Amino acid sequence: MVASRDRIVVTNGYLQGLGLICRALAGRGARRIACEDPSSVEEGRIAARAGLEAVRVPVDGRGLRVDLLAAAEVDAVILTPAHQHPTGVVLAPDRRTALIAWLRAAGAIAIEDDYDAEYRYDRPAVGALQGLDQDHVVYAGTVSKVLAPALRLGWMVLPPSLVDSVREEKLLHDQGTARIEQLAFAQFLLRGDLDRHLRRMRTRYRRRRDAMIAALAESLPAATVRGIAAGLHVTVELPGPADEAAIAAEARSRGIALATMGDYWTGGHYPPTLILGYSQMTEARLRSGVRELAALIPSTGGDIREPAAWRPGAA
Amino acid sequence: MVASRDRIVVTNGYLQGLGLICRALAGRGARRIACEDPSSVEEGRIAARAGLEAVRVPVDGRGLRVDLLAAAEVDAVILTPAHQHPTGVVLAPDRRTALIAWLRAAGAIAIEDDYDAEYRYDRPAVGALQGLDQDHVVYAGTVSKVLAPALRLGWMVLPPSLVDSVREEKLLHDQGTARIEQLAFAQFLLRGDLDRHLRRMRTRYRRRRDAMIAALAESLPAATVRGIAAGLHVTVELPGPADEAAIAAEARSRGIALATMGDYWTGGHYPPTLILGYSQMTEARLRSGVRELAALIPSTGGDIREPAAWRPGAA
DSSP states (O other): OOOGGGGEEEESSHHHHHHHHHHHHHHTTOOEEEEEESBOHHHHHHHHHTTOEEEEEEEETTEEOGGGHHHHTOSEEEEOTTSOTTTOOOOOHHHHHHHHHHHHHHTOEEEEEOTTTTOBOSSOOOOOGGGTOTTTEEEEEESTTTTOGGGOOEEEEOOGGGHHHHHHHHHHHHSSOOHHHHHHHHHHHHTTHHHHHHHHHHHHHHHHHHHHHHHHHHHOTTSEEEOOSBSSEEEEEOSSSOOHHHHHHHHHHTTOOOEEGGGSBOOSOOOOEEEEEOTTSOHHHHHHHHHHHHTTSOOOOOEEOOGGGOOOOOO | OOOGGGGEEEESSHHHHHHHHHHHHHHTTOOEEEEEESBOHHHHHHHHHTTOEEEEEEEETTEEOGGGHHHHTOSEEEEOOSSOTTTOOOOOHHHHHHHHHHHHHHTOEEEEEOTTTTOBOSSOOOOOGGGTOTTTEEEEEESTTTTOGGGOOEEEEOOGGGHHHHHHHHHHHHSSOOHHHHHHHHHHHHTTHHHHHHHHHHHHHHHHHHHHHHHHHHHOTTSEEEOOSBSSEEEEEOSSSOOHHHHHHHHHHTTOOOEEGGGSBOOSOOOOEEEEEOTTSOHHHHHHHHHHHHTTSOOOOOEEOOGGGOOOOOO
């Protein structure tokens, strides 16, 4: 048994860690890796750059379609079980169990991006998959959401079989992550400052989330709002036919920052969906921004749902 | 003409930059890259990892054997012209001219690791190759020697044709270098603190170098000491037959840190050579350390030379 502190590699944020893992997996013969559909464009590109073929596996209202992994003939899978990025869905308990069973049967590796796990508002925190199987799950965390992406500070807890090869990749990549941030973050943790910071920010972000939901209910009552239980953004499915890219372009030209489902790596046919962050704005600014955004969209009835109500995606 | 500030990419130290360049070169069809013989083991491995075949080209007393590059059929070359690592040789003026001519004729790229350029003790600074041809030379600098490797802060000035692809590689690598160090270093530069720091350290390191040379002359008079004009280490060629690896192992077991020529990537048949750093020790500690080291080596006559007296290597 390798102690967990000996299985940690510190990285410059999550995506560097993903690149290191992909190269280590390719180095031991892996050829295909599953990515969630939808997921960030960078993940698939980083996997491809490491020599792996990235394969889309759809997400539905209960998370990644774990039942499709065997047929996808992949050696590994990247997933965001605590708060799927960007849909906000939580991986259902039976799928967690099924995932672990498949990993063991296939000798495959899951890369668990513990995305937004720290910002969960209405339910208790979701446990890490990695706690269920330390030999088949890589746990990846980052301070990007809880402190700042500019720190470039992340970490991975690795299965023992991957420790040496990932350390080697990291050394060849950049000879290690900057030390000052690591020491400062260690102090921040030890003093209990991170816990205090998270408690304060959860309260603040929850208020902003509530303001965002209220503003959407008022200004875009026909839209379906999802992904509200955790994280720093909501997804807003627009009613009827709408051109999400054109709406986003027009909104950006007015200084409203937003993303759309089409900005993600997806082969699915999602209805037009806007992705709106709320972490960086006051409640007043959120209300006026949503009102301005709504003026660009034809509106009808209303529907705000929890992620569990997410319809099957491209599956 | 692209302004030079638009051709800079900030990296996590020099070796990450080398990896990015190698991948960008491989991406546009490069297949072979020349490394100096001797050079650090990591350079060749990083080039190979990026898909390039690393080819050794020997260094002699006037620097890299530029005349051998054409026959080596390489698309690029990595070199340390200001203070060859680890031999300490400066690339001769006519070789600089010949290198630029070859780069232009072959459409090749030179990666200039401006290693130890800041610590030159007895002569004026050597100008950067990159000043002679901005379209064919990548200039790479780092704060590792002038401040601390723990900062992981380096930069490259790129030929315009490589800017986009290297930026793309950097983004996929780690989404950018940590910002706090960059801002702090910019302030440090702007306030003139770096210049003050370098002036202070040059004086201090020169004293330590002089103490190292004097101690070697006293305790190892038969050794040939080279690479003394710049940098933070000297090379010590041992007289007659000696097992450098065994001497180094014995010295390390007594707490004396050192390297040997065999620790570098070389196919050359160098005489047994120790590589001794002097930057981190007081003059008194240097003297006693050299005395202790000398007790492990049979000694004879003496010879301390400038790098220009370096004999041809494996050429």
